[in-house]
Amino acid sequence: MALGSPMNTLCRVLCASIVLLTGCATVLPPPATSVGAVIAPITVRNQFSMSGRFSARNEREQVSGQFRYTETPSTRTLSLFSPLGTALADIVAEGGKVTLTQANGATQTAGSVAELLRTVIDLPVTDKTLSAWLQGLPASAASSAVTAVERDGNGWPGRFVEAGWEIAISERAAVTGAPKRMRWNVHGQPDTEVRWVIDEWSAP
Numbered sequence: 001m002a003l004g005s006p007m008n009t010l011c012r013v014l015c016a017s018i019v020l021l022t023g024c025a026t027v028l029p030p031p032a033t034s035v036g037a038v039i040a041p042i043t044v045r046n047q048f049s050m051s052g053r054f055s056a057r058n059e060r061e062q063v064s065g066q067f068r069y070t071e072t073p074s075t076r077t078l079s080l081f082s083p084l085g086t087a088l089a090d091i092v093a094e095g096g097k098v099t100l101t102q103a104n105g106a107t108q109t110a111g112s113v114a115e116l117l118r119t120v121i122d123l124p125v126t127d128k129t130l131s132a133w134l135q136g137l138p139a140s141a142a143s144s145a146v147t148a149v150e151r152d153g154n155g156w157p158g159r160f161v162e163a164g165w166e167i168a169i170s171e172r173a174a175v176t177g178a179p180k181r182m183r184w185n186v187h188g189q190p191d192t193e194v195r196w197v198i199d200e201w202s203a204p
Contacts, residue, residue: 046073048203050178053083056194129163134196136169136179138162161187173201 048071055064065088066081076093089102098115100108129139138146138160145162152158152169156177159168164187171181178201185193 047071048201050198050202051200052196052198054194054196058192133162133165133167133182133184134179136167136172136177136182138167176201176203 049069051066051068053064053066056062065083066085068079068081070077074094076091078091080088080090082088087103089100091098091100093099096111098110098112132139137157138149139162140146143149146160148159148161148166149157150159152172154172154177156172157167157169159166161167166185166187168183169179169181170183172179178198179196180198180201182196183193184195
């Protein structure tokens with residue numbers, strides 16, 4: 001995985017990462033099962049909002065900040081802020097077009113968020129996969145594609161490996177199962193990671 005070296009490039013990567021949500025899935029917790037069990041299908045929401053904090057690092061650099069994300073059936077909007085709340089960038093996805101606007105007024109557009117993401121980071125997964133991860137769930141129901149699955153006491157995945165990444169969810173909301181704390185790292189490379197703390201989550 002190769003990240004761009006400028007700090008604002010990494011911020012843009014994180015922006016794109018969050019907007020890859022085509023909807024945040026919420027499902028009833030499946031029955032608790034053993035490590036490596038097949039995961040139940042995911043039901044995707046297309047209207048929700050979330051906000052919180054993020055941090056990311058690799059062997060060269062580190063960045064952190066705050067984010068706010070809102071999705072409706074027709075529009076997705078992300079605002080990214082510094083740790084102190086200074087606006088850094090906005091991303092709006094609407095009508096098949098994604099526009100990134102940085103605080104200095106510079107813009108970049110693409111046909112999909114994944115396309116924007118791949119200009120700065122070689123992450124070989126689909127939008128569907130990243131959307132599932134942002135809700136703390138695997139994208140695939142096949143045990144051959146998802147390994148090292150561990151569940152918490154309510155049956156939700158607490159850890160799994162998919163597409164070369166290890167996704168660990170250390171805390172979830174009691175009722176909805178929405179993730180509250182997550183850590184993503186390239187499997188076998190713990191120095192390359194993204195951490196998420198979700199402070200607010202709402203959906204109809």
